[in-house]
Amino acid sequence: MADHYEVLGVSRDATQDEIKKAYRKLARQLHPDVNPGEDAAERFKLVTHAYDVLSDEDSRRRYDMGGDENGGFGGGFGGFGDIFETFFGGAGGARSARPRSRRERGQDALVRVNLDLGDVVFGAHRDIEVDTAVLCETCNGSCCQEGTSPVTCDVCGGSGHVQRQVRSLLGNVVTTQPCGTCEGYGTTIPYPCGACAGQGRVRSRRTVSLDIPAGVETGLRLQLPGSGEVGRAGGPNGDLYVEVTVAPHPVFSRDGDDLLATLEVSMTDAILGTTTTIEGLDGTVDLEIRQGLQSGDVLTIGGRGITPLRGSQRGDLRVGVQVVTPTKLDSAQRKLIQDFAKKNKAPAPKLAQFQQGLFSKLRDRFRSH
Structure with a gap:
């Protein structure tokens, strides 16, 4: 089992800012849109999971105290939470489960721009057409029809998780799982926005202005932070990467x-x-x-x-x-x-x-x- 700190390349006493910077650096290198290799995809999953655990103070504290890869405590029979539930009626798991947010960071985007050798001498300006997800102007990222809002899930009571009772050698064991009705969000949207189908974002073509510096060469990627796709439910934008190709010159x-x-x-x-x-x-x-x-x-x-x-x-x-x-x-x-x-x-x-x-x-x- 990979150590989350080693995966991100930070020390165990790293600050949240250091963890975030390390994750962003690795995510830019390993994201499937930037690095399509299978090894990169697997590493990207490990890096993302490690960040999910270490970026949350509670899960990081549980992990530092000997928790498993999910930030909980290790051990047989489903971990400490399930053992607690087995002997004390399942109260511990219900209190520790939290709903997940609908807001997600958008994916990075990659576009390519062709340049002449003359553009490389002093740099160039380009207006680039980008087809990505943008914020839904109808619901402004709320995912709901006008005048409505999400409602608390009547199955999980807003926790985003439900408990299941399973028979085992120790008797009845209660486990906690994401709620299938609300998909772990704790709320449902009875009246989703018709423009974005309840996603909070729509596909659209937009223009991005880019100043390309002098001295670039074929294969170089320029990063525009926050210019990629908007996240689900109005989450923060990913980054935009512009890959440069310089055409051969007939003389020079x-x-x-x-x-x-x-x-x-x-x-x-x-x-x-x-x-x-x-x-x-x-x-x-x-x-x-x-x-x-x-x-x-x-x-x-x-x-x-x-x-x-x-x-x-x-x-x-x-x-x-x-x-x-x-x-x-x-x-x-x-x-x-x-x-x-x-x-x-x-x-x-x-x-x-x-x-x-x-x-x-x-x-x-x-x-x-």
Whole structure:
């Protein structure tokens, strides 16, 4: 049997605030809408049950005094409460049982938003359409028709529990169980709201405004506390998680906070040098091409990359050079190149370390910068 404190990862003298924070953190990680795995679902049940016991002062006190996983006292024959009932006529169980609240916390919701790489540079604003449960405006979460209210259950008398007498080796044993008529609430709703069928909430599409920070990447989830589904009977809202997907860009790719691109340079510009203007994600950039530029060289433009998720110093724009050799020459051009080759007296071709094309060479150069 798992220890509730170990399940939540808190010490036995943890405060209620520490228990609540630990539960919320684990619930965000393990909720089925966020983490659909079977192991996560089982852990989510354990975490929720542990929180239910430890968040209530009475059940936590019983648990700390040696109680079982439900916060009651352990032992055979149904626990201390049932033994008390066996020898003293069942009064103890009736006094300890309490009705459960109709108000429940709403489930978390998950939506996905698609971004362009340009949105990642400075961040973006999006209005997201979310289809979730919202508070019923007709009954305002009361679950009842106008002018009516819940009435005390005439089966359990408002306790939310009923007693059953069972024969055993010790005689008649009285056990306490949730009332099947009111489902443990202690009250029934004879005239449920017609708009929400007595749930206190309805499905509706709404718009959520979201400021997406710079530096996000595919797979990142942004949390909006209290923007998920409203709970049953007007209970508190769950959280909304927004998962980001960044579409590939036809020119630029991302390396951390830097942007990478390839610049095609003619052979003559690589030899003689020149200046050019290229289009960055946030405007034009002037670029100087020095004389003797080689394929695989990397030109760095500082501060024209991506603003980091936590920080303000933008990364760099790094441009890898690919020198383009002409494939078709007329006779005059060919003669000029031949004359140049004779005067330049270039060394004969020789073997060098094998490279898997330009991009492998650029990758190595990028990593060395």
